[in-house]
Amino acid sequence: MSTLLEVRDLVKTFGEGETATRVLRGLNLTLAQGDLAALLGPSGSGKSTLLTILGTLMRPTSGSHVMLSMDMTRASDAELTDFRNRHIGFVFQFHHLLPDFTALENVVFPTAVGVGRETRAAKERGRELLQRVGLSDRVHFRTTQLSGGQKQRVAVARALMNRPELVLADEPTGNLDRESAGRVMELLKEINKEERTTFLISTHDEKIAAACRRQVRVVDGTAVADEVSLS
Numbered sequence: 342m343s344t345l346l347e348v349r350d351l352v353k354t355f356g357e358g359e360t361a362t363r364v365l366r367g368l369n370l371t372l373a374q375g376d377l378a379a380l381l382g383p384s385g386s387g388k389s390t391l392l393t394i395l396g397t398l399m400r401p402t403s404g405s406h407v408m409l410s411m412d413m414t415r416a417s418d419a420e421l422t423d424f425r426n427r428h429i430g431f432v433f434q435f436h437h438l439l440p441d442f443t444a445l446e447n448v449v450f451p452t453a454v455g456v457g458r459e460t461r462a463a464k465e466r467g468r469e470l471l472q473r474v475g476l477s478d479r480v481h482f483r484t485t486q487l488s489g490g491q492k493q494r495v496a497v498a499r500a501l502m503n504r505p506e507l508v509l510a511d512e513p514t515g516n517l518d519r520e521s522a523g524r525v526m527e528l529l530k531e532i533n534k535e536e537r538t539t540f541l542i543s544t545h546d547e548k549i550a551a552a553c554r555r556q557v558r559v560v561d562g563t564a565v566a567d568e569v570s571l572s
């Protein structure tokens with residue numbers, strides 16, 4: 342399998358001097374194209390920090406970060422923004438949908454920001470994605486008219502809008518009941534299989550982690566213990 346991204350000796354320190362907190366302490370991780378990986382670790386171990394760096398939303402203090410053969414540590418802010426829009430999707434614990442907009446408008450939004458308007462092709466893709474996540478009958482519903490699980494499925498559709506190679510999900514099921522959580526996880530698995538989209542999913546839920554092919558554990562911000570499940 343070809344390598345999608347690699348970080349080596351990744352260090353992230355917040356603050357300076359006596360109050361400095363060293364969160365990531367030389368972390369190594371390689372993701373292959375098509376990986377479906379859970380990111381586990383105790384609260385405060387640095388999972389969100391790692392996802393934020395991999396999403397190019399924050400720079401590491403030191404270490405290397407290469408994705409799709411591009412050296413992220415040498416890229417300008419504008420290059421990072423462009424790269425992020427093209428290649429990375431995000432799903433968060435809280436859906437972060439725009440409340441006054443419909444499901445379709447929320448899904449199309451990332452593209453609309455990129456090109457300055459909602460093209461017909463973008464709307465078509467948005468509709469297809471909403472159908473894919475099982476919400477074809479909710480296309481024109483506003484965010485406020487959707488259940489928690491439905492909102493999170495809209496957020497998954499939105500993350501896929503620009504056909505990203507990598508989707509970073511930070512506790513995507515953390516706010517959902519067990520049944521909705523299971524359904525969202527099933528959906529991520531199907532998309533991973535069908536489109537070979539790579540997923541890195543941070544979770545405290547061992548059941549969600551077990552549904553992934555890889556389990557990556559952050560231990561003391563230092564080592565990453567990696568277990569590849571056989572199922």
Ligand SMILES: Nc1ncnc2c1ncn2[C@@H]1O[C@H](COP(=O)(O)OP(=O)(O)OP(=O)(O)O)[C@@H](O)[C@H]1O
Nearest residue numbers: 355356362364382383384385386387388389390391
């Ligand atoms: N901007 C910041 N400034 C200072 N410290 C920070 C900042 N962001 C995170 N931290 C610290 O870094 C550590 C790791 O936080 P992070 O959110 O990455 O952990 P996590 O593993 O995602 O935790 P959880 O499972 O609870 O979400 C915490 O001790 C946190 O206080």
